[in-house]
Amino acid sequence: MEHLRIPGPTPLPDEVLQVMSRQMINHRGAEFGQILQGITAKLKQLFQTKDDVFLLTGSGTGGLEAAIVNTLSPGDKVLSVAIGVFGERFGSIAEQFGAEVIPLRFEWGKAADADAVRQALQAEPEIKAVLVTHNETSTGVTNDLASISSVVKEFDKLLLVDAISSLGSINLPVDDWHCDVAVTGSQKGWMVPPGLAMVSVSQEAWQAHAKARMPRFYWDFAQAKSYLEKAPPQTPWTPAITTVFALSVSLEMMLKEGLPNIIARHARVGKAARDGVKSLGLSLFAEESHASNTVTSVKSPDGLDTGKMLKILREEHKVVLAGGQQTLAGKIFRIGHLGWVTEDDIKTVISALKVALPQAGFKR
Numbered sequence: 001m002e003h004l005r006i007p008g009p010t011p012l013p014d015e016v017l018q019v020m021s022r023q024m025i026n027h028r029g030a031e032f033g034q035i036l037q038g039i040t041a042k043l044k045q046l047f048q049t050k051d052d053v054f055l056l057t058g059s060g061t062g063g064l065e066a067a068i069v070n071t072l073s074p075g076d077k078v079l080s081v082a083i084g085v086f087g088e089r090f091g092s093i094a095e096q097f098g099a100e101v102i103p104l105r106f107e108w109g110k111a112a113d114a115d116a117v118r119q120a121l122q123a124e125p126e127i128k129a130v131l132v133t134h135n136e137t138s139t140g141v142t143n144d145l146a147s148i149s150s151v152v153k154e155f156d157k158l159l160l161v162d163a164i165s166s167l168g169s170i171n172l173p174v175d176d177w178h179c180d181v182a183v184t185g186s187q188k189g190w191m192v193p194p195g196l197a198m199v200s201v202s203q204e205a206w207q208a209h210a211k212a213r214m215p216r217f218y219w220d221f222a223q224a225k226s227y228l229e230k231a232p233p234q235t236p237w238t239p240a241i242t243t244v245f246a247l248s249v250s251l252e253m254m255l256k257e258g259l260p261n262i263i264a265r266h267a268r269v270g271k272a273a274r275d276g277v278k279s280l281g282l283s284l285f286a287e288e289s290h291a292s293n294t295v296t297s298v299k300s301p302d303g304l305d306t307g308k309m310l311k312i313l314r315e316e317h318k319v320v321l322a323g324g325q326q327t328l329a330g331k332i333f334r335i336g337h338l339g340w341v342t343e344d345d346i347k348t349v350i351s352a353l354k355v356a357l358p359q360a361g362f363k364r
């Protein structure tokens with residue numbers, strides 16, 4: 001079996017694989033309604049929210065677009081806190097839909113600074129919403145969302161959170177941290193294939209929705225809510241039924257393990273990955289105080305041909321890691337460790353790296 005250690009899609013447990021061979025069912029029938037209701041209740045537990053949670057068919061980026069078009073109007077000022085590729089993407093979506101985006105960028109590899117967010121909000125009182133990535137998958141950095149959130153709420157702004165590679169793996173109490181919309185994607189820590197975005201929507205987000213004038217149709221939260229409240233519960237548009245079957249099983253597994261245990265397992269696995277790469281003489285790209293427990297980014301040292309190393313790992317060890325994105329291509333590589341992962345999986349990666357690194361030019 002291939003050891004897929006990229007930060008999503010992630011490997012699927014056998015129970016999940018099995019349920020995906022199920023025959024189709026009527027997505028407007030009673031059985032689907034029951035599955036959808038069960039999933040929604042379980043997601044609320046794992047999001048740690050009492051507010052609405054919707055299952056949208058699409059990838060995580062669709063969920064980010066939904067967060068924006070459901071809460072904002074063209075011309076609204078938005079603070080876009082970016083620490084990497086995905087933070088930039090969130091801001092770009094808002095810009096495409098006509099928001100006036102004020103970027104607040106931090107050096108890649110570092111976390112966002114809550115005081116800088118405060119200064120930006122003080123400087124621009126008209127800002128309506130703050131966009132922030134909880135876990136920046138491109139750099140392997142987890143922002144201190146609790147601190148950022150408390151600043152955003154000091155100013156009473158909407159907080160829209162890309163939690164695509166954190167929710168369900170890294171602690172994110174959506175209600176306690178006042179996230180107005182939090183977005184995640186099925187192919188990340190949820191142990192299911194790509195195809196679904198899951199979003200939470202706060203009361204404040206609903207108030208913003210009532211006034212928001214950006215164009216929306218497919219992603220309209222009001223449609224998602226009205227169909228979920230039908231008998232039987234439904235989604236407005238045909239959902240990715242097979243991925244829904246998968247999610248129904250994976251959520252049962254997750255609740256059986258328990259959220260605190262899942263979070264602790266990711267913390268152990270993250271530490272094992274960081275300790276492992278350091279033991280090989282490599283350095284982390286992310287500042288260690290904010291290093292992510294779902295993806296570890298590693299600096300490519302001088303002399304290392306990163307592409308060659310990734311090829312050796314893939315072809316000779318069946319270990320699939322991710323390279324760097326955009327300007328980080330060739331400069332870093334990334335180990336994904338979210339979802340169905342244990343410390344043994346990290347040992348496999350580190351052992352393979354130990355062999356492949358010198359073959360690809362790395363000298364300690």
Ligand SMILES: Cc1ncc(COP(=O)(O)O)c(C=O)c1O
Binds near residue numbers: 086165185
């Ligand atoms: C933090 C983050 N945001 C956004 C995305 C985009 O999600 P998708 O590829 O599912 O559209 C990803 C996926 O890698 C991500 O990790």
